[in-house]
Amino acid sequence: MESFPILSMITFLPLVGAAIILLTRMAVGAQTESDDKARGTIRMAALVITSATFLLSLWALSEFDPSSGATFQLVEEYTWFARDYAQAVNAVESINFKFGVDGMSILLVVLTTFLMPLCILASWKSITHRLADYMIAFLVLETLMLGVFCSLDLVLFYIFFEGGLIPMFIIIGIWGGKNRLYASFKFFLYTLLGSLFLLAALIYIYSTVGTTDIEVLQQHVFAENVQIWLWLAFFASFAVKLPMWPVHTWLPDAHVEAPTAGSVILAGVLLKMGGYGMLRFSLPMFPDASHLFQPLVFALSVIAVVYASLVAFRQTDMKKLIAYSSVAHMGLVTLGIFAFNEQGVQGAIYQMLSHGLISGALFLCVGVIYDREHTRDIAYYGGLVHRMPLYAALFLFFTMANVGLPGTSGFVGEITSMVGGFLAAPWAAAGAALGMIFSAVYMLHLYRETVFGEITNEKLFDIKDVDAREAGILIVLAVATLLFGILPSLIFDLSQGTTQNVLDIMNLKLTAQ
């Protein structure tokens, strides 16, 4: 089994697909832009590739042994380049191409591959301009995202982590809304700013420890003052990605301008890289610094929840509202992670997955009516329930999931990360719990203004309900949201090992000193 490089297959299959589309496009030439048949083929090709990737990732999941979820499995390792000079600090002086997954990353891999076909489907009709390029960008993006979660080498991780920026930048910049240039640059500027610190830290680590192997680094003990600087550098990068207050303002703009599928991926996967990075690096590698900065992170988390929720309530643009809601929900992730206990970390991992499903679905819900009316202005809508009963039902479901209604996955993530936070700092959990009230305020406000009431805008008189494709996408997401809400053990049992491992490493290092 070990000989079969299943993770590489999953990761690079989309890239191969992108290459095929690119070659076809070059061979066929400009026809692809006008020919309906050619477009259909491209769409179908992208769908087949992403679906195949999803199936492969399910296979990987079945090969994964949850009972030892703490250890990295399905590991592949190839020497990439070795360093060899006199000042070698350590015997292990090479940067390797090393892939492997544990309970947390396999979940994120499956989340990514699961969302991708839905994104392709969501773009089925709405994207006609430079379709081939669009699909290529998404497929490349998928490879880069999967690489982030599979990498077991810091350099490799960094390449994928930063590489993901480029296709997303392009997606927003080319297929985005009116203000896309501003948004894409803001996105780029913020995330790169964070990345610089990460790069500096990476170079420092390599030059002192002599390896970038994540498994080795997790066991390495850094001096406390070094930890502080490295922690800050990593944190700068992850905080922007999540995003945490006050480096969150790129997110609403990016979401608003991104095409629907772009928003889904942004909210569903890209934001999770921040939380993933904290759990993979910050906690196990810099436990002292993590403890030191715990109050800071808690404060930022609570501010994120309250501040972003209040701002969300005042938005007039549907996507901005949901984007701010994302910021608030990510506040719970950081609260859970820095609780340093089982409930908190489990809750944070769960919340990341759950938010991926729910906010993705909410952006798709916005996309449905945006495709019809080409506006996201809340005031434009109203009374949709009279024409779109199925849409209204599905949108209501995701609204309630976002509010954290028990029975949906939103609740499980919220309550467990808050319980974790409570055990660490009751005041922080109490602050975050205010989000329970505010999320109801802004989500019900949004729902009421768009779906309920009379239809006053006559342009909406002939609006059509969701078609089979749109309903299918949303129903798949709804089923997943409900399933994990009722049987969260499906996720917890997998992430259990990682959680335990992270906490064990932390405690071991803390007590060792």
Place this chain on the structure above:
Amino acid sequence: MGWQSTAAIIIVFAPLLGAIISGFLAVTMDEKTDTSKRGGRDHIGMMITTGLLFTSAILSIAIFTSQWQGAHLDQVQVLARWLDIGSLQAFWAIRLDAISIVMLVVVTSVSSLVHLYSWGYMADERDRARFFSYLSLFTFAMLMLVTANDFIQLFFGWEGVGLASYLLIGYYYRKPSANSASIKAFVTNRVGDVGLALGIMTVFLTFGTVEFFQRPEINGVAQPLGVFDLIRENAMLTPLVSSFGEAGHAQDLSLSIFGLTAPALEIIGVLLFIGAMGKSAQLLLHVWLPDAMEGPTPVSALIHAATMVTAGVVLVCRASSVYEYTTFAANMITIVGATTALFAATVGLAQNDIKRVIAYSTCSQLGYMFFAAGVGAYSAAMFHLFTHAFFKAMLFLTAGAVIHGMHHEQDMRNMGGLRKKMPVAWLMMLIGTLAITGVGIPGTSLGFAGFFSKDAILEEAFLSGDLFSKYAFWCGITAAILTSFYSWRLMFMTFEGKTRADSHTYDHAHDAPNVMRIPLYLLAIGAVFAGVVFYSTFIKQLGTPNQEFWGNAIYSASADHAAADIEGASAGHGEPVEHGVVDTHSSEAHEQAGTSVGHGNEHPEEGGHEDAHGHHPPGWVLWAPFSAWVFGLALAVIFYLLAPSIPRGIGQRSGPMHSLLYNKWYFDEIYNFFIVRTVKGLGDLFWKVGDGKLIDGLGPDGLTSLTKAGAGRLSKLHTGYLYHYAFVILIAAVAFGAVAVFGQTGGK
């Protein structure tokens, strides 16, 4: 586990099945679906949901009967694992004990009758499948709430009924007022829910579990004890995180959180009660309930009178083990409950909307239940909950029949003289009024349902004897006068005198069809007989729960201690104990229990010495509610039958007192001014100034304009800004890398 286990599963999940089927039917229809198709689907939905609900109701009554006959059910069925993270464990489970059985019968019987009633009431509505789906969904959530064996499933039901309530209040989603009311209900409830959630977390911190009682063993392995087991055993506990408190016995463990050090049970008690205040519309969090009347009247009867709003009372009774060992929290319940009972009754005096009068009356009656629980009379609270469900549902449904017959007129000022037009409604309203005002002859078993339960509460409060209970008693008596007044006012304004309706409406006014009448008749039976039949089951003897019926479900510290004392005595001296069975038959145990109901009484054995009140309240206490009733009735007769000019004059003069009551003590205005405006203002401030001016202004936008200005010429060479940034980044990266590498090697 007997047949009851299987029955319980059917009871709980049948409504869910109905909700799903009917819900699917509902989403297949939009405005353009033609009427005949629509009617057909609506009918299928109605029949399925109602049929399944009646199945649930019949099974519930069967279980209740078996418990009544002494089945002593006290069991947990685990269906599936829900949360399982370390010691944070929650299960999908069905708990059957006296509390859940009483609630099963209340919820399913009222719900099934409301389903049936709605066939008539909602006959003209366009999408009934949706309505019935919501009703059944509500029932399912409520059943999950009452059958929970841990706080997390309780929270599931708690929020689930909130969702159903939101959907049903907003059922007429074209109406802006209905939409506002539904959001107000959900959000206000959420304020309470934050308290509940924090309470649950504190429970977890203290006890390391959120389960109520121990689950049955699995493969011979005993499962961990539940919260209430631990309290009753006074087990030695260590808080999960030791920095919050020292180890100690469950009943007097102290925690230091939120900047204060207090007994853990007090903190838990207060937080849980905040949750209860939201759901049960107690003072300060009551503002949503009157507005909830925007929903169709059957909804008001089911959710906002008989069942959902009583969830808070259920929670407090369920947590009797906690409140038995608290002083502050229990007193808080007593005060809030008593004040709400009185406050809501005052507002009820001046309302003209028939449904709002009944809504405030609900609020007030819930206050009674709470202060009963607050003084430790959980069984009296549950008893009042039980009888109230029948007569209040009936009052609402009768009001619905009146509204239905009057073409959706709800203002009592436009009614009057309807007795001749609607004799059935008149009779039903009369029975309901007699029941809610607690008519009965003290000292005998003659009386309507409310007589038994309300008087039991007042007597318990009186017997309890401390200052807070006295306050509650007098609030209760005063509220009883007001209850009598506003209830009769409602009767008289609606049915007596000359009509004030316009002639067209009055001429067409009619009694309700049979499908609406039958539920009324059945509820009327409950309103008349529920008190007399079940008094001895629920209460039996003042001062202590009837262990025979309640078993483990309701806990009384004093009875427990008394039992322990006697056991100790018999073990110590080896003498035969006269009062063999402690709980109900031993008079001495009663006396002790009766006088030491006061909570937080850490020395219940002292209770025996202060038997100043004896076990039975003095005669005047028995007659006080009766006098209150007569007094209120007399006032109503004078104001609304003999001299109607008096109230009209008061209304027109609109003095400060009248305005205060008419405007519900200005709670909405105050909240709107202080809270809603603040939230909106802060939202705008954070958005426009925080994000816009500060973060973006100093951050990316500022940087962009700075670099643009500084490097304008350079960037002319390029087509976009991307290269520009990439260049800056490259330089920076090299610089950082160089510093890192050279700094390191230099250091070595």
